[in-house]
Amino acid sequence: MERWPEREGLIVDGACRDALLPVGKLFRPMLLLASADAVGGDLLEFMPAAIGAEYGHAASLVHDDLIDGDEVRRGRESVWSKYGNVDAILTGDLLIFCLFECLTECIKLGVPAERVVAAVGSVARAGCDLCRGQSLELELSGSLTTEVDDYLRMVQLKTSALFRASCQTGAHLAGAKDADLDLLTSYADHLGIAFQVQDDLLSYTGGEGQMGKDRGSDIRNGRMVLPIIFAYQNESPSGRRDIEMCLSGQLDAAEALSIMTSMVIRSGALERTAGVAAEHALAASAAVSGLPPSRGRELLRGFVLQLAGSNDTSGRG
Amino acid sequence: MERWPEREGLIVDGACRDALLPVGKLFRPMLLLASADAVGGDLLEFMPAAIGAEYGHAASLVHDDLIDGDEVRRGRESVWSKYGNVDAILTGDLLIFCLFECLTECIKLGVPAERVVAAVGSVARAGCDLCRGQSLELELSGSLTTEVDDYLRMVQLKTSALFRASCQTGAHLAGAKDADLDLLTSYADHLGIAFQVQDDLLSYTGGEGQMGKDRGSDIRNGRMVLPIIFAYQNESPSGRRDIEMCLSGQLDAAEALSIMTSMVIRSGALERTAGVAAEHALAASAAVSGLPPSRGRELLRGFVLQLAGSNDTSGRG
Numbered sequence: 125m126e127r128w129p130e131r132e133g134l135i136v137d138g139a140c141r142d143a144l145l146p147v148g149k150l151f152r153p154m155l156l157l158a159s160a161d162a163v164g165g166d167l168l169e170f171m172p173a174a175i176g177a178e179y180g181h182a183a184s185l186v187h188d189d190l191i192d193g194d195e196v197r198r199g200r201e202s203v204w205s206k207y208g209n210v211d212a213i214l215t216g217d218l219l220i221f222c223l224f225e226c227l228t229e230c231i232k233l234g235v236p237a238e239r240v241v242a243a244v245g246s247v248a249r250a251g252c253d254l255c256r257g258q259s260l261e262l263e264l265s266g267s268l269t270t271e272v273d274d275y276l277r278m279v280q281l282k283t284s285a286l287f288r289a290s291c292q293t294g295a296h297l298a299g300a301k302d303a304d305l306d307l308l309t310s311y312a313d314h315l316g317i318a319f320q321v322q323d324d325l326l327s328y329t330g331g332e333g334q335m336g337k338d339r340g341s342d343i344r345n346g347r348m349v350l351p352i353i354f355a356y357q358n359e360s361p362s363g364r365r366d367i368e369m370c371l372s373g374q375l376d377a378a379e380a381l382s383i384m385t386s387m388v389i390r391s392g393a394l395e396r397t398a399g400v401a402a403e404h405a406l407a408a409s410a411a412v413s414g415l416p417p418s419r420g421r422e423l424l425r426g427f428v429l430q431l432a433g434s435n436d437t438s439g440r441g
Numbered sequence: 442m443e444r445w446p447e448r449e450g451l452i453v454d455g456a457c458r459d460a461l462l463p464v465g466k467l468f469r470p471m472l473l474l475a476s477a478d479a480v481g482g483d484l485l486e487f488m489p490a491a492i493g494a495e496y497g498h499a500a501s502l503v504h505d506d507l508i509d510g511d512e513v514r515r516g517r518e519s520v521w522s523k524y525g526n527v528d529a530i531l532t533g534d535l536l537i538f539c540l541f542e543c544l545t546e547c548i549k550l551g552v553p554a555e556r557v558v559a560a561v562g563s564v565a566r567a568g569c570d571l572c573r574g575q576s577l578e579l580e581l582s583g584s585l586t587t588e589v590d591d592y593l594r595m596v597q598l599k600t601s602a603l604f605r606a607s608c609q610t611g612a613h614l615a616g617a618k619d620a621d622l623d624l625l626t627s628y629a630d631h632l633g634i635a636f637q638v639q640d641d642l643l644s645y646t647g648g649e650g651q652m653g654k655d656r657g658s659d660i661r662n663g664r665m666v667l668p669i670i671f672a673y674q675n676e677s678p679s680g681r682r683d684i685e686m687c688l689s690g691q692l693d694a695a696e697a698l699s700i701m702t703s704m705v706i707r708s709g710a711l712e713r714t715a716g717v718a719a720e721h722a723l724a725a726s727a728a729v730s731g732l733p734p735s736r737g738r739e740l741l742r743g744f745v746l747q748l749a750g751s752n753d754t755s756g757r758g
Contacts, residue, residue, distance in 0.1 A: 134580070136573060136575075136576035137576075182652055187530055187531075191531075206605070209526075209574060210508045210579060213533075214504075216530075217572045218573070220538070221565045221566075221568030221569045221571075222569060223565075224564070224565040225565035225566060227561070228559075228562035231555075238548075238554040241548050241558060241561075242545075243562050244545050244557075245542060251534070252539060252542065255531045255535035258453075259451050259452050260451060263451070312623070336519075338557050363551055
């Protein structure tokens with residue numbers, strides 16, 4: 125990859141390659157291109173921005189893994205784990221700057237400058253939201269009185285942010301009308317929530333191999349994910365004391381996860397959590413129904429269905 | 442400051458306020474505005490970008506202090522020292538995204554979109570350079586065979602980057618011709634080097650209070666600054682062994698600094714270093730002489746003179 129020159133051999137370039145390759149699901153680039161297609165536009169002109177969306181995603185994972193102390197990502201060593209904290213900070217920063225460079229490259233492919241500026245603005249605001257969402261997540265950590273609304277606000281900032289950035293960038297670059305931009309924004313908000321809630325569930329229903337990451341991370345960091353919030357609401361005083369102990373850091377992470385898993389199952393928290401995911405998946409789907417028929421719109425709907433298809437609370441793994 | 446809402450009370454917003462206030466010298470915003478003025482332009486239209494230049498600078502300091510383990514900045518606790526590592530990572534990230542948001546705001550003040558896109562591209566590339574320069578600095582740390590050219594390449598990436606970003610942004614927003622953009626780029630490159638070399642000297646000639654930061658940081662981190670590179674070149678084998686010991690981390694930082702200070706003075710390294718600073722200051726001044734006369738051009742020249750005026754190698758403090 126020419127953007128991360130191997131010949132100069134800087135550690136940070138090698139770390140960027142590791143953060144990007146082998147490629148993941150490329151979900152955010154696909155969101156961007158599907159959104160652009162849904163409002164009409166020549167997708168080839170938007171390829172640099174689609175690549176940028178993946179850079180932004182990779183940047184957030186690199187800093188996130190460092191923040192959470194997660195040693196595994198996509199089944200391999202995370203960047204901080206392999207290169208150390210300092211190069212992980214620099215790698216994330218570099219990927220953020222590259223994301224913006226990518227956006228400006230669309231101008232060479234014929235995208236009007238006004239549209240590029242609008243996209244840069246959307247990505248910048250989404251990036252600010254992402255940071256605030258992560259800061260809020262930290263503040264809520266270990267706070268068992270966290271309300272569902274606090275959690276949803278945090279997720280809308282943290283997880284929906286890069287979905288919004290992708291959908292809005294596609295919309296802006298393709299010259300979407302304001303009404304269509306609003307529909308795609310609403311889609312991204314709800315999809316982000318559905319996705320995060322689903323991801324939170326995976327710690328209790330998914331196997332380690334399936335996730336390619338550390339299942340114990342949320343518990344170890346005292347993250348107030350929705351299954352825990354619901355379990356705490358539903359539990360008796362003695363059950364609540366058990367939850368408090370699991371999040372206190374006094375137990376080994378695997379043991380805490382095992383106890384919490386049986387509690388979220390017996391308290392009905394898994395079903396309630398799955399219900400919230402389904403509700404927001406439905407809202408995402410409804411939002412794009414307002415767009416005219418197109419291949420892009422069907423793709424966007426398909427993403428929701430894929431998510432719903434992975435919504436299996438039977439406790440596999 | 443409305444951009445960092447106090448009412449929401451997120452830790453990361455408080456940390457951003459701390460990173461920005463009380464304001465420092467605002468050197469990068471002034472570079473931007475002086476550059477814009479030097480090529481003709483309505484400065485009021487560029488104010489959001491000038492504010493953004495300070496955000497970018499603050500972001501780099503927040504991450505840099507965390508990387509270097511520096512506990513003091515502008516005479517106060519650095520952000521990581523006050524808020525912890527995690528919020529320092531998020532604070533720097535947030536300030537980077539805000540920088541780009543600021544650039545897009547110029548469009549509302551009448552700056553043509555093409556110029557804003559060019560500025561975004563310059564800032565993004567400079568940001569990439571900055572990260573690569575910091576990564577290179579880490580790689581060179583403790584490597585006593587570092588050549589002057591390696592050092593200059595690192596500084597041009599690391600320190601000149603945000604000077605380039607400021608000067609090029611001012612030039613782009615004001616619609617500069619390519620030839621003038623090149624002159625301002627050359628000015629920024631040389632000024633950045635002169636500035637960094639001067640800053641490296643300060644550890645040996647300036648008092649702690651004057652710097653508002655930790656004089657022992659470079660030594661503690663084994664940074665290959667120019668005075669050390671020159672001292673190592675000039676020293677006898679036994680002097681070289683002393684330098685190696687100072688950078689080995691075996692000595693207390695204050696003791697290592699004291700030994701290194703006497704060595705850089707006796708080896709003539711201070712004079713050679715001051716000579717390099719003067720050479721690049723001269724080159725910076727020469728570059729802007731190619732611009733037509735203007736208040737902005739005189740300001741840019743004045744910045745060089747200020748730098749030269751602080752070039753005092755008599756060993757005060």
